Amino acid sequence: MAAAKTKTVWFCKACGNESPKWMGRCPACGEWNTMVEETVATGKKSGTQSVSVPGAGQKPMPLSEIDSTREQRISLNNAEVDRILGGGLVEGSLVLIGGEPGIGKSTLSLQIPLHCPNLKTLYVTGEESAGQVKLRAARIGGDDSNCMIYSETLMENIIAEARAMMPDLMIVDSVQTMFSTGVESSPGSVTQIKETAAMLLRLAKETGIPVILIGHITKEGSIAGPKILEHIVDVVLQFEGDNRGTYRLLRSIKNRFGSTSELAVFEMTGKGLREVSNPSEMLVPMHEDGLSGVAVSAMLDGTRPFLIEVQALVSSAAYGTPQRSATGFDARRLNMLLAVLEKRAGFKLSVKDVFLNMAGGLKVSDPACDLAVVAAVLSSNFDFAVQSDICFAGEVGLSGEIRPVAQADRRITEASRLGYKRIYISSYTSLDMEHEGIEVVKVADIPALCRSLFKG
Numbered sequence: 001m002a003a004a005k006t007k008t009v010w011f012c013k014a015c016g017n018e019s020p021k022w023m024g025r026c027p028a029c030g031e032w033n034t035m036v037e038e039t040v041a042t043g044k045k046s047g048t049q050s051v052s053v054p055g056a057g058q059k060p061m062p063l064s065e066i067d068s069t070r071e072q073r074i075s076l077n078n079a080e081v082d083r084i085l086g087g088g089l090v091e092g093s094l095v096l097i098g099g100e101p102g103i104g105k106s107t108l109s110l111q112i113p114l115h116c117p118n119l120k121t122l123y124v125t126g127e128e129s130a131g132q133v134k135l136r137a138a139r140i141g142g143d144d145s146n147c148m149i150y151s152e153t154l155m156e157n158i159i160a161e162a163r164a165m166m167p168d169l170m171i172v173d174s175v176q177t178m179f180s181t182g183v184e185s186s187p188g189s190v191t192q193i194k195e196t197a198a199m200l201l202r203l204a205k206e207t208g209i210p211v212i213l214i215g216h217i218t219k220e221g222s223i224a225g226p227k228i229l230e231h232i233v234d235v236v237l238q239f240e241g242d243n244r245g246t247y248r249l250l251r252s253i254k255n256r257f258g259s260t261s262e263l264a265v266f267e268m269t270g271k272g273l274r275e276v277s278n279p280s281e282m283l284v285p286m287h288e289d290g291l292s293g294v295a296v297s298a299m300l301d302g303t304r305p306f307l308i309e310v311q312a313l314v315s316s317a318a319y320g321t322p323q324r325s326a327t328g329f330d331a332r333r334l335n336m337l338l339a340v341l342e343k344r345a346g347f348k349l350s351v352k353d354v355f356l357n358m359a360g361g362l363k364v365s366d367p368a369c370d371l372a373v374v375a376a377v378l379s380s381n382f383d384f385a386v387q388s389d390i391c392f393a394g395e396v397g398l399s400g401e402i403r404p405v406a407q408a409d410r411r412i413t414e415a416s417r418l419g420y421k422r423i424y425i426s427s428y429t430s431l432d433m434e435h436e437g438i439e440v441v442k443v444a445d446i447p448a449l450c451r452s453l454f455k456g
Contacts, residue, residue: 086258245361
């Protein structure tokens with residue numbers, strides 16, 4: 001058998017573009033310093049069998065004659081995961097789950113077959129031994145009678161085993177550890193990840209077996225490997241949250257079978273990830289009334305409204321340079337809000353330390369949290385507690401004005417459902433419905449907020 005010829009090429013880690021030489025900037029996506037050197041095979045090995053392509057031999061069909069009702073979905077007995085997938089796992093789909101080390105990727109992927117004993121599952125582990133997986137399964141609990149553990153990293157063996165077993169579900173942990181003998185490079189390289197993903201996609205589409213891939217992420221927070229990996233798969237889910245905290249957010253980045261605006265919330269416990277069906281009740285204040293520096297924000301992540309506690313501490317600077325620290329919130333946005341309070345409202349905060357924290361270890365990016373951040377900072381500065389039945393939803397502009405936020409009605413409804421009696425929003429907000437049981441206070445700018453909130 002004649003060996004395939006090899007050559008050295010350069011790949012872009014961001015988009016997968018191939019170049020015969022190194023370049024500082026990728027000509028395809030424009031990213032800098034993303035070119036990596038790989039060795040690839042240029043010829044086809046003799047004796048290699050041809051692989052049938054899904055849909056080969058079919059003829060073009062009018063769009064009106066295509067039946068879209070045959071899409072079969074598999075329930076994973078997890079309401080949060082089923083919802084974020086759009087109603088369940090689609091047969092023949094390829095799902096990629098990414099996240100930081102220790103965030104809960106492997107735990108969730110093992111919980112799925114243990115809680116779905118009706119599904120014959122092939123769990124391929126390339127990072128851990130079968131004994132390590134068994135120890136985690138014993139900690140999580142569940143029915144493991146129909147979960148087959150396969151410790152292997154060679155893709156040719158994995159594909160052969162999957163075609164022989166024909167499971168209802170296949171899980172691969174992780175895609176960066178798999179390799180194919182047809183590629184002359186190490187596991188985790190751009191070429192290996194592309195080839196591995198393509199082989200798993202071919203398997204899923206030809207056999208109808210849904211495949212869940214676990215993926216690593218880089219220090220920048222993006223999924224490791226070429227960007228083409230995210231283009232190949234059907235669904236991309238990403239874990240977020242502080243792995244030192246208890247709460248985890250599973251966010252839909254891409255979904256060909258559903259919405260990308262969904263968000264699932266989990267709590268990490270000693271027995272795995274627990275679904276949090278009502279995150280608002282977990283993230284609202286859990287302390288006595290009368291504490292200053294605390295405000296509640298009615299935020300919206302995707303299409304899901306929930307309330308979160310914002311904590312602030314303002315104190316005299318113990319050192320020469322005042323400190324600015326934010327946990328779960330953009331530090332640059334905090335500096336902007338403090339500058340607005342200084343310039344537009346006359347509060348002298350430039351000589352004081354300001355610390356900000358989002359309860360539950362969550363990372364917040366909704367601009368509607370601006371108003372709660374301002375209220376918490378002013379509350380701590382004045383040492384005047386905000387009433388526990390008040391919440392906030394508004395964006396603060398550079399002129400000190402309070403700007404309206406999207407879907408204010410849903411935020412107000414969620415606050416009313418949890419027993420809040422008053423909510424502060426922008427005076428420029430137009431509401432589509434009447435809200436009973438909660439007072440909607442509209443304020444135009446920060447001075448108006450202070451007059452209403454701290455008038456006592």
